[in-house]
């Protein structure tokens with residue numbers, strides 16, 4: 001067998017930071033905001049990038065990275081093509097996990113919750129903030145569908161550019177929009193020395209309207 005080398009054999013020590021019950025906000029929503037702000041301040045690249053896990057109609061799991069675009073006490077919002085692979089999975093099973101992998105901070109947050117499309121007004125408002133090129137790309141691309149060549153995709157974008165020159169509005173395709181994940185479980189994970197990590201988990205009942213309960217899990 002070949003030597004896998006340093007990346008597979010190294011044992012990084014996750015250092016002195018800790019996560020105590022007493023340091024946590026009473027509610028996971030402000031606690032998440034605190035950690036997201038830390039991640040941004042401490043230089044995490046794309047701190048709002050999260051890995052979204054879904055289950056399709058056949059029970060097959062899949063995951064991919066998307067960007068968190070809004071967060072408040074109602075939940076976590078991302079935007080995508082709802083006819084994509086993930087969109088089809090969410091239509092079959094409207095639940096998801098969101099994993100924020102803040103490795104350089106020795107932290108991760110894992111959110112689990114129910115998923116619903118956001119309203120058209122909210123999707124429209126976000127669509128208008130996207131750069132012109134991204135709106136054209138979102139219109140040209142049928143996300144997750146096969147295409148014969150890159151040239152074909154670029155030709156589609158050029159056609160759309162002629163129809164909607166820079167500075168003119170690009171209508172939001174009906175298949176493109178946001179999803180809100182309403183959490184019922186949020187785990188805050190802080191890496192500690194010798195793999196004796198801190199794991200604090202907020203849960204509430206499935207209706208996602210109950211009181212939050214806090215538990216510490218073994219690492």
Ligand SMILES: Cc1cc2nc3c(=O)[nH]c(=O)nc-3n(C[C@H](O)[C@H](O)[C@H](O)COP(=O)(O)O)c2cc1C
Pocket residue numbers: 046049062063064065066067068078079080081084085086087143144
């Ligand atoms: C850093 C990063 C950010 C991304 N952000 C988004 C996003 O906000 N929305 C999106 O639809 N895809 C985003 N993608 C692309 C997705 O990972 C994925 O390729 C795409 O959504 C199709 O996934 P699906 O075929 O599983 O539906 C991002 C990828 C990366 C690496």
